[in-house]
Amino acid sequence: MRHILWIKDLLEYLGGSRELPPEGFPILPDSVLWGLWWGFLLCVTAIFCGQSSKFIYLDF
């Protein structure tokens, strides 16, 4: 259970919804980590963005 909670905390930290990383993370200095992570997220966004559609909840 501890491992599952650690992974959840890590995902929340990498997703920007948690302020502090779980114990034992990060290995890299902050700026390097975030540079790599933001670059990765931007690449994924760029790869998939051609199929965009509107948000489901936008016209309520």
Place this chain on the structure above:
Amino acid sequence: MGRPDNTWKWTGAFLPLGISFFTFEFIHYAVDRYHGRTEAGKFREYLAFILFFPTMVAGPIKRYQDFLPKLRAPSRDWALDWSRGITRILTGLVKKFAVADFMTALTNHLNRSDMAAAQRWILPVWLLAYGIKIYFDFSAYSDIAIGSARLFGIVVPENFDWPYFRANIAEFWRHWHISLYRWLVDYIFIPMGGSRVRPSLVYRNVLLTMLLSGLWHGAGLNFLVWGLWHGVLLCLHRLWRRWRPAPLNPTWFHVFACWLLTFVCVNLGWAFFAMDLPTALFFFQRLFLG
């Protein structure tokens, strides 16, 4: 927008973007002011509250008493706010483009002709894809809204907290579209008596609240049935808990079985959300009867 000959029948009426969200904030402010639960604030503060662009279009639904202190004294920790805000926005974009929109290839099949031609085993896959799509789509929007607000040093309420990992329907609703759920509880369920009335009235209150939640999501009969579905599930969960209180130390099997049941029920409910009522009924007919 068009006006036919009969001027009383206005088809295709124009509705402002986000009306259902900012209307809830108006109601919250009016009711809380009436009960003296929040200060009036200055007019420009009220305008900032209702016109706060990151949350205006699709939430999260804010509370004035929470928002006002943050507006008056926003965070000055720019490095942290921008780090968290940008990360949140980028995560939202990935969730939307790489997952939610990717699922559209499957959810597009949720129509009568495709379902009639398809093999039965694929139907739950399409519905599951819709469940994944709606979560990633709306939570992505919330991520972008929350991240954008964070760039101004303002923290707005969270909307999702791992809802699909919850082990009962009441827990699911406490973690799915959290700001709407809390609004429904505070401004519909509790004013009707909440759970402090006799049991039959509690069930009535739950059903009415969820029916209204369904109506809020859309004017179609399918949304009403979706609300009713969740209302019935919440009532059944309440009845079950009265009969069999939650164990203090549940086994892994117990937790897994509860999670699976909740997950299946929630995903079956999405059929009424994704399709109009006749198509949803046809989906269930094909799924269960072949």
